[in-house]
Amino acid sequence: MAGKDDDVKVLGVVVSPFAIRVRIALNIKGVSYEYVEEDIFNKSELLLTSNPVHKKVPVLIHGGKPISESLVIVQYVDEVWAAAPSVLPADPYDRAVARFWAAYVDNNMFPGMAGVLFAATEEERAAKAEETLAALAQLEKAFAECAGGKAFFGGDSIGYVDLALGSNLHWFEALRRLFGVALLDAGKTPLLAAWAKRFVEAEAAKGVVPDAGVAVELGKKLQARAAAASTAA
DSSP, rough: OOOTTEEEEEOOOOOOOOHHHHHHHHHHHOOOEEEEEOOTTTTTTHHHSSSSSTTOOEEEEEEEEESSHHHHHHHHHHHHHTTSSSSSSHHHHHHHHHHHHHOOOOOOOOHHHHHHHHOSSSHHHHHHHHHHHHHHHHHHHHHHHHHTTBBTBBBSSSOHHHHHHHHHHHHHHHHHHOOOOOOOOTTTOOOHHHHHHHHHHHHGGTTTSSSSSHHHHHHHHHHHHHHHHHHOO
8 A cells, every 4th residue: 555645646626526525535634635637628648547447537646546436535535544533433333324425415416416507408407406405405304413413414523424515515506606596595404504604614625615606617618518519419
């Protein structure tokens, strides 16, 4: 295994939720790393060779060895820099619960959110928004159970589920600006709305969670490309 003090590099895109969670995890651990911004429309040779299966960000390169898939990377970071504040709970059951809800974010919440951006019709967009709101309602309940009255899913500090969900917050605001779709609603999910403010204000998230305006601009480009591809087909 690479030494803990070997060079650490992250290949990412500034608005990618998956890259953001990795960067915040490293910040929590106090790990110094080099961040390399990738162009999703013109991927570098380093990215393509580091993640030849999916050819996507993020990739963590530690001591010259690449690791792909954001939640896998976060777990790796938590294990390698184990002496620093933990991201995953110490208790095996609590750890399993955290993994379940993090996977729920990626498998149930994220597809609906992405669907809002790429919807071909307003009817489809409304349906995807409802799908996302239903997932967030479940996460509201999960927060109440996992946090136990504390600030984060992970308790007093940002944990595994916080990273999974919090890395999407700028896209919630971007979709509101683009389409008027309010996904994180204090009236419907008050616990998550309050949690979101604490997350972006956390020291580890500062300088990593981007302004929603950056996501708006990329969202417009992605929409245009999807529309062009649909027309060409």
